[in-house]
Amino acid sequence: MSTLQRIAYVEDETDIQEVAKMALELVGGFSVAVFSSGQEAVEKMAAFAPQLILLDVMMPGLDGPATLKLLREQESLKDVPAIFMTAKVQTHEVSRYKELGAVSVIAKPFDPMTLADQLKGIWETLP
Amino acid sequence: MTENEDQRLFESQMELLREGYREKLGQQMDKMTGLLENLEKSLDPLPALETLGHELHKIAGGAGIFGMPELGKKARTLEIQMKGIRERAALGQEVPVSELRTAIGALHVPESLPDPEAPLTSPLPERSSGKAGAGDVEEPGLLIIDPDDKRGRELVLALRYFGYIPKHCAKLSSAAALFPQRPPHAILLSLSASENFFSVTALAEEIREVFPQPPPLMVLSDSLDFSTRLAVARAGGQGFFIRPLDVPKVVDRLEQLIGRREMAPYRVLIVDDEPMVAEHFCLVLQAAGMEVQREEDAARVLDMLSTFRPELILMDVHMEGCSGTELAGIIRMEEEWVGIPILYLSAESKMEEQIRALNSGGDDFLTKPVDDAYLVASVSAHVSRARRLAELMAKDSLTGLLKHIRIKEALEVEMSRSNRDGSTLCVVMLDLDHFKRVNDTWGHATGDRVIKALAHLLTRRLRRSDSIGRYGGEEFMAVLPGCTPEKAEILMEEIRKNLKTIEFHAKEEVFNVTCSIGIACSSLGSSPEEVLQAADQALYRAKEEGRDRICIR
Known part of the structure; x- marks a missing residue:
């Protein structure tokens, strides 16, 4: 499997955007594209050609699951592994997110220091 | 850049971001305060509540990331509570604005903001729907028969402290007038030394004449002799105490005899994806005095378990998406719910299918159509036994209180x-x-x-x-x-x-x-x-x- 480099990140909160982007770029050495809304992600993400999609669940307008559904309709993003980020991590919700096509769920608040490692860990388990 | 440089850069940038976030938190707090002001004035509180909920959600998600986990947790708790407030407001109920102000004021931003004035523990004012402090339990009546007036009155006083309603009279014949509505929960008969040679059968019969269904009888006496004890036993006496009276001991016996407080209704969760069927079971069990909730979505059952805390689950075997037996498997995976009785409901009449269902974590199998009386009896039997077991495990042996x-x-x-x-x-x-x-x-x-x-x-x-x-x-x-x-x-x-x-x-x-x-x-x-x-x-x-x-x- 190829090395993880390009991550697309959908998050409406600018503070969290910044900290996550920084954590992923500085600590993880990834290249990160941030999208501030589901709508923006649907319009622009394909051009970035991400290897992994990171999505906040609760966003105004298009929420995470709805955004993912629309992204999946695009040929180039159809099979890109996606990870949800949410504060509400309960067993049955995890299974619901996975049904929606997410490979994993990351609990919020995340630790900026270990976020990159967490993603690398998930990436390595993927087929 | 070397890894160390990266690390330092990360930390310094992180610090900057933290500072920035803290500043923004202050603005967020101001925004919420403003929303609260609007809330008081506006006719429709829902949009403001919605925004408040969203702001809290942002803090709940963000504060932890920026090194303020406590604040994040508090915001999360409030965010969840806001959901309830919003739901109630949608039904036209009043929004507890001042409590909200206190709670939001208590969201503490470490180091950069001054301490909030209002303490977190300030009490909420009383709600009109709130229950009364005491009194929704019927206090048990006690009949005290004592020919000695002063002694009788003293006993009345002593027992009143324990929450009984004791009434005193000198003779059994005047007792009926004291309890016109319903008989007392117990009779305490106080004997003087000179009265100990009463006629045994006469006493029992006298009591029956006054109260056709005689309540438990306890006798207080000066004498320890066997003939008196025998007389008391023959009269149906269930307690015998020697003076000077040890009141707590009497109360201990009384509690055993007339039982503790009434039982809370059984709580039953029905999981069935056919609303009509679920509604029917629901009505039948409610008519039998049980507290019942329904859930059609198997995925929400675990949530329901932790909020409603049922004592029994009635579950359809055949449901779309997740079968009853699969759901039972999921429930049994949670340590907390290993013991909850699960009753399957199904039209399945094949023995081996039923056995398979029982092997997957169920306790019993009811075949549809289920007779209403049988359903109630079956649910009651399972819950009462589960409750008794849980009580035995949960209660302190000396006091009968929770451990x-x-x-x-x-x-x-x-x-x-x-x-x-x-x-x-x-x-x-x-x-x-x-x-x-x-x-x-x-x-x-x-x-x-x-x-x-x-x-x-x-x-x-x-x-x-x-x-x-x-x-x-x-x-x-x-x-x-x-x-x-x-x-x-x-x-x-x-x-x-x-x-x-x-x-x-x-x-x-x-x-x-x-x-x-x-x-x-x-x-x-x-x-x-x-x-x-x-x-x-x-x-x-x-x-x-x-x-x-x-x-x-």
């Missing part, structure tokens, strides 16, 4: 309930004063009697919906849902005074005990630990200030 761990669980359950319905809850911590002295002077058996007496006082005076536990050796804890601190104080003041007046007899001596009490009230945004800690601190203060008193936090 330490269980009362803390009860607090969590009640807190989540009160968070949902927006009511307040009080936690009471009670500790016997100088209890070691009692044990040292009169022995542990006497000490145990004191503990039991206080346990009886508490169970008698508190409501069925209250939870009471033995927190430690001589320390008790009570959870009073839907109760204001004012009401809790009145209630506990009564218990404090009553305990003081009870005379304990030991080694030919009479002594009294006192207790110290701490009360704390929940407020929006407070966690079970915080309320418990506040009650504990109040108790500590009561001790510090000289014992035999109540302090409120």
Whole structure:
């Protein structure tokens, strides 16, 4: 499997955007594209050609699951592994997110220091 | 860049971001305060509540990332509570603006913002729908027959402290007039030395004449002789006490005879994806006095378990998406729910199918169509046994109160309930004063009697919906849902005074005990630990200030 480099990140909160982007770029050495809304992600993400999609669940307008559904309709993003980020991590919700096509769920608040490692860990388990 | 440089850069940038976030938090707080102002003025509170919920959600998600996990947790708790407030507001109920202001004011931003003025534990004002402090439990009536007027009146007073309604008369023949509505829960017959040669059969019959269904009889006597005891036994007596009377001992026996408080209704969760069927079962069980909730979506059952906390699950075997047996498997994976009875409902009549279902974590199988009476009987039997078992495991053997761990669980359950319905809850911590002295002077058996007496006082005076536990050796804890601190104080003041007046007899001596009490009230945004800690601190203060008193936090 190829090395993880390009991550697309959908998050409406600018503070969290910044900290996550920084954590992923500085600590993880990834290249990160941030999208501030589901709508923006649907319009622009394909051009970035991400290897992994990171999505906040609760966003105004298009929420995470709805955004993912629309992204999946695009040929180039159809099979890109996606990870949800949410504060509400309960067993049955995890299974619901996975049904929606997410490979994993990351609990919020995340630790900026270990976020990159967490993603690398998930990436390595993927087929 | 080397890794170290990266690390340093990361840390310095992180610090900048943290600072920036803190500043923005201040603005967010201001925004929320502004929203609260609007809330008071606007006719439609829903948009403002929605935005408030969203702001809280942002803090709940962000604060933890920026090194303020406590703030994040508090915002999360409030965010969840906001959901309930919004739902109630949508139904036209009033929005608790001032409580919200207190709770939001208590969101503490470390280091950059001044301490909020309002303390987190400030009590919520009483809600009109709130339950009364006491009195939704019927107090048991006692008939005291004593030819000696003064002695009879003294006994009336002593028993009143324990929450009974004792009535005194000199002769059985005048007793009926004292209980015109319903017979007393028990009869206490006090005999004088000269009366001990009464006719046995006559007494039993006399009682039956007055009360066709005779309540339990207890006899108080000066004499220990066998013939009197025999006479009492033949008259159906179930207790025999020698004077001078040890009232707590009498109460102990009374409690055994007339039972503790009434039982709470059975809680049943129905999981069925056919609404009509579920509705029918629901109505049948509700008609039998049970509390029933329905869930059509198997994915939400685990949530329902933790919020509704049913005592039995009635589950359809064939459901779309997730079958009953699969769902039972999921439920049984959670340690907490290993013991909950699961009854399957299905039209399946094949024996091997039923056996397969039972092997997958179910307790019984009911074949549709189920006879209503059979359904009620089956559910009752399973719940009552499960309850008895749970009680045996949960209760302190000396007092019959909840054990330490269980009362803390009860607090969590009640807190989540009160968070949902927006009511307040009080936690009471009670500790016997100088209890070691009692044990040292009169022995542990006497000490145990004191503990039991206080346990009886508490169970008698508190409501069925209250939870009471033995927190430690001589320390008790009570959870009073839907109760204001004012009401809790009145209630506990009564218990404090009553305990003081009870005379304990030991080694030919009479002594009294006192207790110290701490009360704390929940407020929006407070966690079970915080309320418990506040009650504990109040108790500590009561001790510090000289014992035999109540302090409120």
